[in-house]
Amino acid sequence: MFTGLIEEKGRIAEIRSSEEDTEIKISHTTLDDIKEGDSIAVNGACLTAYDINHGSFKVTMINETKRITSLDGIQAGDAVNLERAVRLSDRLGGHLVSGHVDGTGEVVSLTHDGNALVMKVACPKRLMKYMTEQGSVTIEGTSLTLFKIDHGASVITLNLIPETLERTILSDKATGDRVNIEADQIVKYVEHLLKNGDADLLKAGGLNV
Structure with missing residues (x-):
């Protein structure tokens, strides 16, 4: 679950597409506590972070996600909205957001x-x-x-x-x-x-x- 309050504008560092899915490497500057398996909203779509490095992480987007979201058109160098999943101790400054794009x-x-x-x-x-x-x-x-x-x-x-x-x-x-x-x-x-x-x-x- 998310709040819709964007934490950072990340940037698409690399995109690798196959017939089954698309792997995206995203660079960032402030989200240093991201862990393997964390949910990250990328332009509002909930994706799972992996291959965590200092200043970057990767997500994989299945073809259905590409079809129903605006992420279908992203390119290397594009900026993206990033938000980590909310914790129960956090303030709800926005509203409840699932990360499932309608x-x-x-x-x-x-x-x-x-x-x-x-x-x-x-x-x-x-x-x-x-x-x-x-x-x-x-x-x-x-x-x-x-x-x-x-x-x-x-x-x-x-x-x-x-x-x-x-x-x-x-x-x-x-x-x-x-x-x-x-x-x-x-x-x-x-x-x-x-x-x-x-x-x-x-x-x-x-x-x-």
């Missing part, structure tokens, strides 16, 4: 508003039911607040503050770029409960279904 969207516009950057992202229609104004969403592993929702156009609007732009790769995005999207876990759990839970039990708890 789909990808497309950046459709970028507009400067003072020091902030307003980003609009076209989302898959199947994910729009999880989007609510002032709710949470994860974009490229970054916990963000939904500013505006256009359900008709399947577009979400995000207001990126200077701190977010400085600490994440979102400042590098351009119109047309593909981005990873993970909807709020709590909203998805509630939907699952309402769809599959015991109706009588839910009503007894005050929920009308």
Whole structure:
């Protein structure tokens, strides 16, 4: 589990692809306590770290991960958002993030508003039911607040503050770029409960279904 608060912008040092998977070597400067088998969110996708060296580690991405995430387009030299799995003693400054990407969207516009950057992202229609104004969403592993929702156009609007732009790769995005999207876990759990839970039990708890 993650929080969506990016710890560092790492860099792709090397990529080796085969028919079955892709091995990626990532360089970093501050995540010195990474251990073999640790879960690392790379642009929001949970991957397992191995071959740990001072200043670098490797992850392997299966073809299905490439297919459903924006990592399909990464190249050597690209910057990536990195976050280690949260510990129970950590503060939850963002929101609960699983690292299981729900789909990808497309950046459709970028507009400067003072020091902030307003980003609009076209989302898959199947994910729009999880989007609510002032709710949470994860974009490229970054916990963000939904500013505006256009359900008709399947577009979400995000207001990126200077701190977010400085600490994440979102400042590098351009119109047309593909981005990873993970909807709020709590909203998805509630939907699952309402769809599959015991109706009588839910009503007894005050929920009308």
